[in-house]
Amino acid sequence: EVQLVESGGGLVKPGGSLRLSCAASGFTFSSYSMNWVRQAPGKGLEWVSSISSSSSYIYYADSVKGRFTISRDNAKNSLYLQMNSLRAEDTAVYYCARGMPSLRYWGQGTLVTVSS
Amino acid sequence: EIVLTQSPGTLSLSPGERATLSCRASQSVSSSYLAWYQQKPGQAPRLLIYGASSRATGIPDRFSGSGSGTDFTLTISRLEPEDFAVYYCQQYGSSGYTFGQGTKLEIK
Numbered sequence: 064e065v066q067l068v069e070s071g072g073g074l075v076k077p078g079g080s081l082r083l084s085c086a087a088s089g090f091t092f093s094s095y096s097m098n099w100v101r102q103a104p105g106k107g108l109e110w111v112s113s114i115s116s117s118s119s120y121i122y123y124a125d126s127v128k129g130r131f132t133i134s135r136d137n138a139k140n141s142l143y144l145q146m147n148s149l150r151a152e153d154t155a156v157y158y159c160a161r162g163m164p165s166l167r168y169w170g171q172g173t174l175v176t177v178s179s
Numbered sequence: 180e181i182v183l184t185q186s187p188g189t190l191s192l193s194p195g196e197r198a199t200l201s202c203r204a205s206q207s208v209s210s211s212y213l214a215w216y217q218q219k220p221g222q223a224p225r226l227l228i229y230g231a232s233s234r235a236t237g238i239p240d241r242f243s244g245s246g247s248g249t250d251f252t253l254t255i256s257r258l259e260p261e262d263f264a265v266y267y268c269q270q271y272g273s274s275g276y277t278f279g280q281g282t283k284l285e286i287k
Contacts, residue, residue: 098276108216108224108267110276122275158223164271165214165229172223 065089065168067159072173079149079177085142085159085170093117093137096163099144101155102172109155112144113163127153149177181206183268185279191287198255200282202268207248212271215244215253218281219264227266228253260286 071083085097099111112133113122121133132145142159154177160166182205192198202213210231216224226235228244231251241256255262263286268279 100276107281108218108269108278110278113275124275164212164276165226165235165269166216166224166276167226167229167235169223169225 065161067161067168067170069157069159069170069173072157072175074176074178075149076179077150077177080145080147081149081175083144083146083157083159083173083175085144087140087142087159087161090161092135092140095161097135097142098160098162098166099133099142100158100160100166100169101153101175102158103152103155106155111157114142146175149175151177153177180274181208181270181272181277183270183277183279185266185268185282187282188280189283189285191285192258193287194258194260196258198253198258198262198284200253200255200266200284202246202251202253202279204249204251204270208251208270208272210247213244213246213251214269214271216267216269217262217264218267224267255284258284 066088068086075081096115098113114133130148134143156172158172159170161168184203186201213231215228218224232244243254245252265281265283267281
């Protein structure tokens with residue numbers, strides 16, 4: 064069974080940093096592109112970043128470019144999102160999701176709250 | 180960046196009725212890269228349709244997708260109580276993914 068489990072969310076002050084993790088199991092992690100998608104409270108879905116299976120291709124939404132860094136460790140079956148210079152508008156549930164061009168599997172999400 | 184506009188914003192129907200949800204793109208989208216998701220409160224989105232018209236594994240056949248170019252449709256032929264949720268369309272392109280703003284399907 065495919066499982067994606069996010070962790071690392073929490074409360075952080077504006078300008079602060081946070082690192083999210085996504086632990087994958089039930090499939091050959093190194094064979095799939097992975098993504099981060101977020102959802103602000105009461106709002107719709109917003110794609111954040113994608114990384115190819117071997118990390119050769121990395122893409123970011125304009126809203127996070129230069130502040131967030133996606134990475135993966137195929138030996139540890141893990142996906143990461145390093146978030147720096149956080150803003151109030153980054154407050155959201157962050158999901159990791161497998162797939163390209165459609166997102167077949169999703170984790171349950173981790174909540175990031177940016178507030179003073 | 181391709182913008183996806185979903186309509187209506189809210190759709191009020193009764194169980195047993197047919198639901199038609201629209202997704203319009205600001206420029207042409209490859210059908211291979213158009214998907215639909217269902218999201219219920221407190222849950223992660225669930226993939227329903229990929230490639231504009233292919234049902235994901237385990238999705239009932241009352242769900243169907245159609246369309247091409249800039250106009251895509253998700254149809255639920257006969258609504259079940261568990262179908263009332265928010266639905267999103269999504270496209271994948273050179274700039275990454277974009278999602279529509281969602282259609283809320285509520286019980287009338």
